[in-house]
Amino acid sequence: MSTKVAIVYHSGYGHTAVLADKVAQGVRDAGQTPVVLPIESATQDFKPILDAITEADAVVFGAPTYMGDVSGVFKVFADATSAVFFTGGWKDKLAAGFTNSHSFAGDKGHALASLTILAAQHGMNWVNLGVAPPAVTAAERGPETINRVGSFVGVAAQSDNASPEITPPAGDRETARLLGVRVAEAAVRWTRGAQPALSDAA
Numbered sequence: 101m102s103t104k105v106a107i108v109y110h111s112g113y114g115h116t117a118v119l120a121d122k123v124a125q126g127v128r129d130a131g132q133t134p135v136v137l138p139i140e141s142a143t144q145d146f147k148p149i150l151d152a153i154t155e156a157d158a159v160v161f162g163a164p165t166y167m168g169d170v171s172g173v174f175k176v177f178a179d180a181t182s183a184v185f186f187t188g189g190w191k192d193k194l195a196a197g198f199t200n201s202h203s204f205a206g207d208k209g210h211a212l213a214s215l216t217i218l219a220a221q222h223g224m225n226w227v228n229l230g231v232a233p234p235a236v237t238a239a240e241r242g243p244e245t246i247n248r249v250g251s252f253v254g255v256a257a258q259s260d261n262a263s264p265e266i267t268p269p270a271g272d273r274e275t276a277r278l279l280g281v282r283v284a285e286a287a288v289r290w291t292r293g294a295q296p297a298l299s300d301a302a
């Protein structure tokens with residue numbers, strides 16, 4: 101049976117959505133099933149997304165960095181997950197995350213920290229990026245470089261003020277694909293290990 105990875109993200113202007121598509125491609129490349137769930141607005145009914153995460157084996161959260169944190173729309177969604185918090189419905193699920201902003205730093209780390217805390221509050225287990233920062237000089241880092249800004253906790257992409265067709269660049273897209281592969285492979289191992297005897301001992 102295929103392992104399901106939910107990819108839940110907000111993107112105000114389409115750049116973070118590019119990364120979501122690449123994470124999904126990575127999940128498919130690992131032979132597993134991505135379930136792509138865009139958050140369209142702060143006023144939508146979040147229940148279908150919450151239910152889809154509950155059904156998935158792992159979830160990858162994505163949000164653009166706005167004012168040094170996840171976007172407000174994503175935060176409204178995060179608050180809505182409190183409905184699941186009270187049931188412990190996502191405990192022991194795997195989680196990971198990605199963000200994207202205009203600046204190289206741009207306080208993206210703070211947005212990724214918010215995603216890890218969201219996962220931790222639900223008792224989920226965080227899967228980090230697992231891609232070493234580039235072993236080249238800063239001058240040698242180009243748009244094709246994987247993990248260009250050198251993030252550990254998740255994907256930290258950088259987009260210019262241009263169309264999502266051309267930015268974020270190829271290296272950031274590939275970094276997002278690699279996160280999808282990593283989460284899917286981790287989820288396969290994690291669900292295989294969830295034998296009843298082990299669960300009963302928890």
Ligand SMILES: Cc1cc2nc3c(=O)[nH]c(=O)nc-3n(C[C@H](O)[C@H](O)[C@H](O)COP(=O)(O)O)c2cc1C
Pocket residue numbers: 110111112113114115116117164165166167168169200201202203204205206207259260
């Ligand atoms: C309200 C707002 C706040 C932003 N704050 C930041 C920020 O704190 N750091 C940064 O580097 N870029 C910031 N940006 C730039 C966005 O992160 C950047 O345009 C990103 O590519 C948008 O992603 P999206 O197209 O998925 O919405 C901000 C943009 C907006 C609209």
